[in-house]
Amino acid sequence: AQKITQTQPGMFVQEKEAVTLDCTYDTSDQSYGLFWYKQPSSGEMIFLIYQGSYDEQNATEGRYSLNFQKARKSANLVISASQLGDSAMYFCAGPSARQLTFGSGTQLTVLP
Amino acid sequence: NAGVTQTPKFQVLKTGQSMTLQCAQDMNHNSMYWYRQDPGMGLRLIYYSASEGTTDKGEVPNGYNVSRLNKREFSLRLESAAPSQTSVYFCASSEEGAGTEAFFGQGTRLTVV
Numbered sequence: 001a002q003k004i005t006q007t008q009p010g011m012f013v014q015e016k017e018a019v020t021l022d023c024t025y026d027t028s029d030q031s032y033g034l035f036w037y038k039q040p041s042s043g044e045m046i047f048l049i050y051q052g053s054y055d056e057q058n059a060t061e062g063r064y065s066l067n068f069q070k071a072r073k074s075a076n077l078v079i080s081a082s083q084l085g086d087s088a089m090y091f092c093a094g095p096s097a098r099q100l101t102f103g104s105g106t107q108l109t110v111l112p
Numbered sequence: 113n114a115g116v117t118q119t120p121k122f123q124v125l126k127t128g129q130s131m132t133l134q135c136a137q138d139m140n141h142n143s144m145y146w147y148r149q150d151p152g153m154g155l156r157l158i159y160y161s162a163s164e165g166t167t168d169k170g171e172v173p174n175g176y177n178v179s180r181l182n183k184r185e186f187s188l189r190l191e192s193a194a195p196s197q198t199s200v201y202f203c204a205s206s207e208e209g210a211g212t213e214a215f216f217g218q219g220t221r222l223t224v225v
Binding site: 033044050052093101102 | 145147152153154155156157160170171200202204211213214215216218219
């Protein structure tokens with residue numbers, strides 16, 4: 001069984017600072033991947049970043065990066081230089097697009 | 113640039129009524145999914161379809177049926193709606209292969225009274 005755990009229901013960050021959103025996972029698959037999605041208050045699901053279990057380097061997409069620690073089974077999302085528009089719900093999900101299991105999410109609020 | 117289109121966006125049903133949520137994608141994806149999102153929880157998979165003509169149960173299939181009408185369309189039916197099915201429903205689609213993200217529709221907010 002796959003399980004995705006996000007232990008931070010809510011986080012606050014000052015504008016222009018960096019923030020890390022935690023995600024741990026449990027899977028028996030040898031090959032898997034972790035996704036991060038953003039859900040603003042408007043409700044749509046926006047794909048942010050992906051990390052595969054065999055990727056040697058941590059994934060980066062603009063201001064988003066993934067701190068992937070396979071031994072700890074964690075795939076934390078790092079947002080650098082936070083902007084007010086980053087205020088949203090963030091979901092970690094895995095292990096594959098076909099059978100995505102979502103965490104319960106972290107509500108991020110960026111303070112001016 | 114339609115992507116994944118869901119209809120309707122909002123719906124109120126009375127207990128026991130039936131309805132079908134429609135979903136269509138124009139990205140030529142083989143795989144399609146239905147999720148529900150309840151407050152304080154992430155999305156949970158109801159059903160998915162790996163290809164035209166095939167469907168499989170996800171984590172929470174009870175009370176739902178699905179139809180993969182063709183490659184583009186994947187519908188979700190509530191035969192006898194219950195208040196516990198009050199939720200936001202998302203349809204999604206994806207390509208095959210590792211690292212391919214799922215693309216989501218805008219969601220349908222369903223209230224069963």
